[in-house]
Amino acid sequence: MAINWLGLLAIGVFYIFVIAIGIWASRKSKLEVKKCTGRQSEVTMVGGRNLNIWVSMFTMTATWVSGGFILGTAELVYDPTKGLLWAVGPVAFAMNMIIGGLFFVTPMRSKNYVTLMDPFQEKYGNTIAAVLFIPILLADIFWAACILGALGATVSVITDISRYWSVFISAVVAIVYTVLGGLYSVAYTDVIQLMFMFFGLWLCVPFILSSPYFNTITESAVNRIYQEPWIGQIKMEDIGSWVDNVLLLSISGMCYQAFYQRVLSAASDAQAKLTCFVGAVLCPILGIPSVLVGAVAASTDWNQTSFGGPSPYEQGLAGLILPIALQHLCPFFVSLVGMGALAAAVMSSVDSVLLSAASQIARNIYKNILYKKASEKSIMVVIRVSIILCGLLGALLGTISTSVVLFWIATSDLLYSIMTPQVICTLFLPHWVNHYGACSGFVSGLLLRALVGEPLLGLPSVLPLPWDKILEDGQKQHVVPFRTAIVIITFATILLVSQISRWLSAKGLLGGICVTNSDLNGMKRIPTDDKIQEPSL
Known part of the structure; x- marks a missing residue:
C-alpha cells in the first residue's frame, strides 16, 4: 500500500508545531523556577500553583477530551449492538467535573498537596501508599495506551503508514515536549490543541452530513436500514451494565492524578472550581461531532463508498470508524483537518497522563520512600526518565488492540472498583x-x-x-x-x-x-x- 505523503507531511507539520509550543512553554517554566528557588520539581508537577485561568480551563477540558473520548464515542454510536444510549462518555465526563469541582477541590487544595498519593502517605504511611499506587500507575499506563492506540490507528488509516510507527512517533513527540517543560509545556500546548480540536472536528461535520452515501440519520435512528438503529436500546437485563458505565465514567475521574494536577495548579479554590465547571460545559459540546460521525456511519451504505464491502463493523474495525468515515465520506483535505483534530485530542491527554504518572513516581516513590534526601536535580531526572519509560510502555500496549473502548473502560474500571472507596475514605473520612x-x-x-x-x-x-x-x-x-x-x-x-x-x-x-x-x-x-x-x- 502506497504511503500518503501529503497526509504524512500534514501530520509532521502539526507535530513540529506542537513541539515548538512545548519548547516555548518550557522557557516560561524556567522563569517560574527562578521565582520559586528550590522548588523546581513542584513547578514541573503543579506549575507553581499560579496557572492562568484561561490556560487552566483549556488544559482541564483538553485532558478529558482525549482520543479515547472522541473515537470511543463514535465507536459506541456506530456499533449496532450498542448505539447512542450507550455512548455516555460526554455526559458522564461532565458529571465527573461537576462532582470534582463541588466536593474534591477543597480537601486537596486545603493542605497544599502535590499529588493524589500525598494524602495516602500522610494517612497510612509509605508502605501502604506504595501498594495503593499500583492501580493508579497501571490506570495511567492503560490510559496512555488507549489514546496512543487511537491516534496510531487513525494516522495509519489516513496516511497508509504502519500503525506501529504511528503509535511510537506520536508517543515520542508527546514525550519530548513533556520532558522539556513539565506542566507548563503540557498546559500551553493543550490550549493550542483544544482550539484545533474544536474547530477541526466541527469543520468536518457539514461535510460528513452532506455525504451522498447515507440515508437521513433521523430515519436510521429508529428503523433498520443498513444495520440496527443507531439510537440503540437498553434492555432490562442491560440496565445494570448501563448504570455501571455511567457511574464508572462519572466517578472514576476522581482517582486520576491528571485531574488533581490541574486543580492544584490553579491560583485559588474559586479558579480551580471554575475550571471544572467550564470543562463540564465544553466536554459534551466536543462530543457532538463524534456522535454525528457514528450516526452517519451507521446510516451509510459502505458498498457505495470507496471503502467498499463488507462494512467496517463486519471487518472488526468499529474502533476506527471515525477516521474511516473521515477518509471515505469527506474530501481529502477535510479528512486531514479532522485527523489533525484527533491528533490534538490525543496529544492533549497523553502528555497529561505521562506527567501525572511521573510526578507520583518521583515524589511519592523516589523521594518519600527510596531516597528521602533526594535533591531537586535528582527528582527532576527521575521525572524525565519516568515520562520516557511510561510513554514507551503505553505506546507498546497501544499497538495490541484496535478497540479504543477496551482500554478506555479497563482504565476507568480499574480505578472505580478498587480506588474510589479508598480516595473517598482518605479525603472525607480520615x-x-x-x-x-x-x-x-x-x-x-x-x-x-x-x-x-x-x-x-x-x-x-x-x-x-x-x-x-x-x-x-x-x-x-x-x-x-x-x-x-x-x-x-x-x-x-x-x-x-x-x-x-x-x-x-x-x-x-x-x-x-x-x-x-x-x-x-x-x-x-x-x-x-x-x-x-x-x-x-
Missing part, C-alpha cells in the same frame, strides 16, 4: 479509617473484581452473581451493576475493618494503629495503647 481497613478494602476490591471477570480482558467469570445470563458464546452477562456493588462492598469493608481493629486495639488484642496528625486533631478519644508508627502489610 478519622474513621486506618491502615487495617485500607489493606482489607484493597484486597477485597481486587479479589472481587478479578473473580467477577472481564471478557474484554479475557478474564473468566468465576464468582456467580444473581440473575446472571449465559450468552450464546458461553460468556456470562451480569445483570446487576457489579462494579458499583464492588465499590459499595469495598467501602463498607474499609469502614468496618477499621472500626473493628480500633476496638480490638483499645482492648489490647491487636497491635498499635497508625495515628496521624489529622486523627489527633479530629478524634475526640484515642485509645491509650495506639502508637504512632509506620504501618506495615
